[in-house]
Amino acid sequence: MKKKISLLGATGSIGTQTLDIVQSNPEHFQLVSFSAGKNIEKVREITLKFQPSLVSVMRKEDAETLATDFPSTRFVYGKEGLILVAAHSGADMLVNAVIGSVGLEPTLHAIREGITIAISNKETLVAAGDIVIAEAQKRNVALLPVDSEHSALFQALNGENPKRVTRLILTASGGSFRDLSRDQLKQVTVEQALAHPNWSMGNKLTIDSATMMNKGLEVIEAHHLFNLPYDQIDCLLHKESIIHSMVEFEDTSVIAQLGSPDMRVPIQYAMTYPDRMPMQNAKPLRLEEIGALHFERMDFERFKALALAYEAGRTGGSMPTVMNAANEIAVQLFMMNKIPFLQIEEIVEQMMNEHVTISHPSLDEILEIDSNTRKLVHALV
Ligand SMILES: NC(=O)C1=CN([C@@H]2O[C@H](COP(=O)(O)OP(=O)(O)OC[C@H]3O[C@@H](n4cnc5c(N)ncnc54)[C@H](OP(=O)(O)O)[C@@H]3O)[C@@H](O)[C@H]2O)C=CC1
Ligand SMILES: CC(=O)[C@@H](O)[C@H](O)COP(=O)(O)O
Ligand SMILES: [Mn+2]
Numbered sequence: 001m002k003k004k005i006s007l008l009g010a011t012g013s014i015g016t017q018t019l020d021i022v023q024s025n026p027e028h029f030q031l032v033s034f035s036a037g038k039n040i041e042k043v044r045e046i047t048l049k050f051q052p053s054l055v056s057v058m059r060k061e062d063a064e065t066l067a068t069d070f071p072s073t074r075f076v077y078g079k080e081g082l083i084l085v086a087a088h089s090g091a092d093m094l095v096n097a098v099i100g101s102v103g104l105e106p107t108l109h110a111i112r113e114g115i116t117i118a119i120s121n122k123e124t125l126v127a128a129g130d131i132v133i134a135e136a137q138k139r140n141v142a143l144l145p146v147d148s149e150h151s152a153l154f155q156a157l158n159g160e161n162p163k164r165v166t167r168l169i170l171t172a173s174g175g176s177f178r179d180l181s182r183d184q185l186k187q188v189t190v191e192q193a194l195a196h197p198n199w200s201m202g203n204k205l206t207i208d209s210a211t212m213m214n215k216g217l218e219v220i221e222a223h224h225l226f227n228l229p230y231d232q233i234d235c236l237l238h239k240e241s242i243i244h245s246m247v248e249f250e251d252t253s254v255i256a257q258l259g260s261p262d263m264r265v266p267i268q269y270a271m272t273y274p275d276r277m278p279m280q281n282a283k284p285l286r287l288e289e290i291g292a293l294h295f296e297r298m299d300f301e302r303f304k305a306l307a308l309a310y311e312a313g314r315t316g317g318s319m320p321t322v323m324n325a326a327n328e329i330a331v332q333l334f335m336m337n338k339i340p341f342l343q344i345e346e347i348v349e350q351m352m353n354e355h356v357t358i359s360h361p362s363l364d365e366i367l368e369i370d371s372n373t374r375k376l377v378h379a380l381v
Helices: 013-024 042-051 060-069 078-086 101-112 122-139 146-156 202-212 211-225 265-273 304-315 319-335 342-354 361-381
Strands: 003-008 029-035 054-057 072-079 093-096 118-121 143-145 165-172 233-237 243-249 254-256
Touching: 003 013, 003 078, 013 029, 013 042, 013 093, 013 265, 029 042, 029 078, 042 054, 042 060, 042 165, 054 078, 060 072, 060 202, 072 211, 078 101, 093 101, 093 146, 093 265, 101 118, 101 122, 101 319, 101 361, 118 122, 118 265, 122 143, 122 211, 122 361, 143 146, 143 265, 146 165, 146 211, 146 233, 146 243, 146 254, 146 265, 165 211, 202 265, 202 342, 211 304, 211 319, 211 342, 243 319, 254 319, 265 304, 304 319, 304 342, 319 361, 342 361
Parallel strands: 003 029, 003 093, 029 054, 054 072, 093 118, 118 143, 165 233
Antiparallel strands: 165 243, 243 254
């Protein structure tokens, strides 16, 4: 039987690759609903091709125009629209590929509907991981990782006793500026930051990768998905992005997952789990062509954002919410050329220093803290 898919963030990098998988495997998948932001031309293309029953866009006026042009599809908008798509009762699985903590409430609504989630939207787990995981456990809903490192960890842990794990080792490419000193980072441009050495991804994530905040977000994401303390989550610089992450066990065995960098592989694995399927037009891994893989210890002074993320994670409570919200706005400001690159982490640090942590915040408190932090960063700049 076909798996019915709802997709948040259909016009983005992960969203587009998810649609490729659906389109290449019409006997396995059907798109029943999706959301997008402002890219209305792409919304038209997707609607025409997949004929979903429900679509959400950011703006009311776009939803109204689209409703006239596609009378057999229902168009909704805004935050409510995202929630309607996420909790679409006709779906077997939600692929959450929206960017930012705007994905939090839709995720919780999908969980409450008992819909399995393939989760790419890491900011949701960073902003409110305790709440999301508790809700998923309470409703017995699976959260299947899409992020390449977490998919690798998930695969390496398959069938293992979690009590025998000693360390999760997340690999990091180092991003666009991995060979620059902190002094050289003072001069870098947005265009340079957007040139990731190994992956083609959305702009926000590519900047996060350059600051190393992405690895910080991923450490917190791993803490929540795999229920391990921060002392057992390490990062390793691995410039080739061939080993996507590793798990070390008590007997010193290390299990790694490898592959050519291609996000369709972890997306498809989450969509077919516990099974696998052939991957169309994928580049098989030929280690003899690569020759050597390289690893370096992570330098926490050079990659200060990673140190901040460990600090936020260890503090817990509302601190990761603040870190994430400050980072989201600081990255936007950098991309608009309003602040220099190094000010991204300065803003995150300042917001964290000024925040008085709430140890067990409610959802309402998290939403308020997230929103206030965004305002504070705008006021600061
Ligand atoms: N790209 C990748 O390879 C990877 C991504 N991830 C994670 O997956 C998530 C998505 O990343 P990526 O695909 O790169 O992101 P993109 O920026 O490419 O896409 C983001 C999507 O979200 C939509 N969107 C943005 N803001 C809003 C909003 N406020 N309300 C509703 N929709 C919105 C965009 O719509 P529109 O464009 O129409 O405005 C777009 O569809 C992120 O959390 C990222 O960290 C994880 C691993 C790898
Ligand atoms: C592809 C993927 O999962 C990204 O999140 C990736 O992790 C970015 O690479 P680095 O953050 O290691 O540069
Ligand atoms: Mn990743």
